[in-house]
Amino acid sequence: MEDTEGQGGLILVADDEPNIVELVSMYLARHGYRVATAQDGDEALRKARELKPSLLVLDVMMPGPDGLQLCRALSKPGGAPIILLTARSSDIDKIAGLRMGADDYVTKxxxxxxxxxxxxxxxRRGRPNGRKAAAGTMRIGRLEIDPRAxxxxxxxAPIALTPRxxxxxxxxxxFQGTALDREQLLDLVWGTSFYSMRTVDVHVARLREKLRGSGAQIETVWGSGYRLSGTPEGEGGP
Structure with missing residues (x-):
């Protein structure tokens, strides 16, 4: 199979639960993606190397090489991004997946x-408007983010930002392009939801000022939360 242009790229879905593979495949197909499937780690590894998909969705607990082992084997600069499916909800397990090379995770x-x-x-983060400019570095519009540094x-030119x-x-x-609500941001950034929701609003307002003219904007999605989006390079924000 050959990859297709744009949104219709090939996604490899690997999970040992047939109902999950069927459900995920159906929804991806509805959104215009082509889908290849695998039911264990060996099949997933073989198809990933043969088909060269645009993205991989891997179950952490499948037999054969599991999702974490596949991350280690397949994650490389310029390689296809990886999303892990996991029944493990602890932060330790999620962090382990990200450190193995996963780009995101979804909890069952x-x-x-x-x-x-x-x-x-x-x-989107792999496209010109939101590509990784180097290992671990993200670019959105004229904004470059280097988590390691x-x-x-x-x-x-460096932006003066507090650690938070x-x-x-x-x-x-x-999570570029995906709206995160205040409670999710409190959990992800502050590590707890005990802070006031207003805390998030204040920090978002200050960050918006810092990003002015960068081509990266924090949008308010009514009823859903906040979402980071970008404009093509060379086009400033409001």
């Missing part, structure tokens, strides 16, 4: 529309 049970949204967001830059503001920016960038 999940809403298939959310999974499709995450697929779209991860693929703990630095954000606009046209190469930087963590908020990184979180929004990793």
């Amino acid at each position: 049970p999940f809403n298939p529309e959310e999974l499709v949204a995450r697929v779209e967001a991860v693929l 703990h630095e954000a830059r606009i046209d190469g 503001a930087f963590d908020l920016l990184v979180t929004l960038a990793r």
Whole structure:
């Protein structure tokens, strides 16, 4: 099979539960993607190397090489991004997956529309408007985010951000194109939901000012939360 242009790229879905494979495949197909499937790690590894999919959706607990082992084997600069499906909800397991090379994770049970949204967001980060400029670095418009150096830059010039503001920016960038509500942001950035929802609003307002003119905007999605989006490079924000 050959990959197709644009949104219709090939997605490899690997899970040992046939009902999950069928459900995910159906929703991806509805959104215009082509789908290849695998029911164990060996088949997934073989198809990933043969078909060269645009993105892989891997179950952590499938037999053969599991999702984490496949991440280690398949994750490489310029390689297809990986989303893990996991029944493990602990932060330790999620962090392990990300460190193995996964780009995102979805915890079972999940809403298939959310999974499709995450697929779209991860693929967007690999395109010119939101590509990784280097290993671990994200670019959105004229904004460049380097989590390893703990630095954000606009046209190469560093932006003065507090540690919390930087963590908020990184979180929004990793979920680019997907709206995160205040409670999710509190959990992901602050590590707890005990803070006031107003805390998120204040930090978002300050971060918006810092990003002005960068081509990256934090949008308010009514009823859903906040979403980071970008304009093509060379086009400034409002």
